[in-house]
Amino acid sequence: MQIFLAIIIVPSFAFVGIGSYKSFGDDAGTIAKIDGKPLTQLEFDNAVRNQLETYRQRLGAQFDQKMFDTPEFKQNVLDQLIAQRAIAAEVIHANLSVTDAQLQKAIVDMFGGPANFNMDTYKQVLAQQGLRPVDNDARMRRELALQQLAVAIEGTGFAPRSVAKSLSDIAAQEREVQELLLPVADFVPQVKVTDEMVKAFYDKNAKQFEVPEQARIEYVVFNNDAVLSQVSVTDAEVSDYYTKNTAQFTTPETRRASHILIAVKKGASAADTVAAKAKAEAIVAELRKNPGDFAKVAKAKSEDPGSAEQGGDLGVIEKGLLVAPVENAINKLKQGEISDAVQSEFGFHVLTVTELKPAVVKPLDAVKADVADLLKKQKASKKYSEMAETFTNTVYEQSDSLKPVADKLGLKIETAANVSRNPSPVAGAAPYNNAKFLAALFSNDSLTSKRNTEAVETAPSTLVAGRIVEFKPATKRPLAEVDAQIRQRVTMEEAAKLAAKAGEEKLAAFKKSGDATGFGAAKLVSRSKPEGINGLAMQSIMKADTTKLPAYVGVDVPGMGYGLYRIAKVQQPAQADEAQRKQEAEQIGNIIAQQEMAQYIELLKQKAKVKILKPITTTTVTEVK
Known part of the structure; x- marks a missing residue:
């Protein structure tokens, strides 16, 4: 098998040494130095952009860059960069390297092994990411070298057998428990809610009764679909493209x-x-x-x-x-x-x-629709910039209505009601439910003049402009409207207080007497088997001091009442779950390894003599587009 694998090679790999990342830039705009090498403002800004882009893709319409424009976020990015550079410096000093064979195997393994590797597919995947094989080789060589260092450190993390056993014993421990619940409903008849109590609650919780500002809006969306609807392709163009690009339609x-x-x-x-x-x-x-x-x-x-x-x-x-x-x-x-x-x-x-x-060439009739679609998209892409400029200029120059831009570009004027200043989960991916667009829509100029907003890019190749048709400022619901709601709320809160008071009195009495009167049937519970007992109560039960039995705990269970719990016995399961214990030991070992790695990185940062040359709060972050 070794000789067979040896003749399977990847000739286009340009294997480069670890020296390809020994330098991290010049001194221009340096904000920090790690191991004597500069970390530049440009590199920091690029890292911030990458982080922001990750969050934007994850959050979609809910993404708001202002959420991340904080010193803490910037410091976190800087800390990550410093850690990466400190580790990379140690890789160099330790002369860790990745052989050509190791790199080749790592790349081929990404495709499921030599039998599945396809050089053309590999190049296409890289091209989609804007990379050349030589760039990817250098990146992967660096990452593999870093992995060697990480594995060497994290591989030393293990949990001593006695520690793992003690923690597993705690996790698996069983307790025999009886429950006595004092339901909130039993104390409701004792509560008398006055008008003064209602008014006090209303004043104290004023924000709960606010009705946010709302608007009825009109908006238009300009995107590639709008352009596509205005371009056409002839049969002659399709035929010409097919003739000139036959290779694209050939199964080799x-x-x-x-x-x-x-x-x-x-x-x-x-x-x-x-x-x-x-x-x-x-x-x-x-x-x-x-x-x-x-x-x-x-x-x-x-x-x-x-x-x-x-x-x-x-x-x-x-x-x-x-x-x-x-x-x-x-x-x-x-x-x-x-x-x-x-x-x-x-x-x-x-x-x-x-x-x-x-080789088999697909006939024109079989690919005609696909070619036409491709040519339309190519034409639309060329026409998009021209039409986007028209869209932007028209909504600004004729700002008293969206009709001119809709007529000129063949767009539909959409409407939406109950739109508020912040993105709404209910609106989901609606074009107007975008933080940047809503900020423009609810700006002072838009609110007072009810003119068109500027064209706002809410996604790549997507522009939205809108205007407020009707605006309702934020108001507070009158007391009379919410009186019944408040009375019910206050009643339940006061009843819960009475239940807790009664429960605490019973708890004190039980602790003195050791009595079990009123409690339900005994249950054998554990952290993984609560047997229907509320989660908050289970936490208190498993934390309770059981040096003296029976032990008692009282817990205020929201929405239910006050729970009293009598613990009569503590024991280990009759038979230990060895598979579970092995898994727990591995988890403990992983935690220890991660802690050791974090400590090691701190040592590497000290070894690299990190110097911060420019306060992070003064840096400028370019807005993600």
Whole structure:
């Protein structure tokens, strides 16, 4: 198998050393130095943009950059950069490196191994990210080197057996509990709510009764779809594109091949090489007489154990995966033909093509719709900038109505009611439910003049402009309107206080007497098996001091009443769950390893002599577009 893997290479990989990241920029605009290397303002701003873009994609319409425009957020980004640079510096000082073979294996493994790796697909994936193979090689080499360091540290984290056992015992501990609940409802008849109590609650909780400002709005959306609806493609254009780009519609030829290898060791003598060639040529002669015996001969005579077991099968040959002499020879063979002995750096190969599927060109009719769609998008992309400028200028120059821009660009005027200043979860992904657009919509100028907002980019290639048709300022619901609601709320709160008072009195009495009168049937509970007991109550039960039994705890259970709990017995499960204990020990070990890694990073930062040259609060962050 080793020789088989060895001939599968990735010739376009430009393997670079760790020196490719020994320098992190020049001194221009330096805000910090780590191991004597500058961290520049530009690098910091790029890191902030990347973080913001991550949050924007995660939060969607709810993203508001102002939430992150804080010293704490910027400091967190800086801390991450410093930690990364300190670790990278240690990688260099420790001479940690990644071999070409390790890098090649890591990349091929991303695709599920050599059998699934496709060089063209690999390049396409990188191109979509704006990367070249050489750039990705350097990035992955750096990351693999950092992983070596992290694994070396985190791999030392383990939980001592006694500690893991003690923690598992605590987690698995069982307690025999009886419950006595004093329901809030039982105390409601004792509560008398006065008008003064209602008024006091109303005044104290004024924000609960506010009705936020609301607006009825009109808005128009300009995006690629709006442009697409105004472009067309002729049959002649489709045909011309198809003719000039036939390769795009061609399923390439595929060849499945097998080989027999007569190996020649590196540095072999001329005599050994001649002998190996003669052996390979004898196999060629044998197989040309009986081509059907190829698999049987490969199993018996091939010196590539990985493919010999499969009768020499190399699978479907992808361009660039085999050494050049072998690949070139395979591409010249007809199906079933036996090659001459082909020499490579591994020895001499006898080759055959076991399956050949010729290239197939899809007919124009089969791809016509796709080509038309592609050409429309290309035209729309070119026209978008021109129409976007018209949109922006029209909503500004004719700001008393959205009708001119709608008529000019063929857009639909949309309406929305009960729109407030902040994005609403109810509105979801509605075009107007965007923090930047709402800020423009509820600006002083828009509110007072009821003119169009400026064109606001709410997403890539999406502009929205709107205007307020009707505005209702924030108000407070009158007391009379919420009187019944408040009375009910106050009643329940006062009843809960009475239940808690009665419960605390009973708790004190039980602690003195050790009595179980009034409690329900005993339950055996644990942290993982609460047996219907409220979560807050379970926390108190499992935390209770049980050095003296029976033990009692009282818990105010919101919405239910006051719970009293009598703990009569504490024990371990009859049979320990060894699988669970093993998992818990691993989790404890991971926590310890993470703590050790954090401490190690702090030591590396000290070793790197980190110097902050510019207060982070003075930096400027470019808004994400």
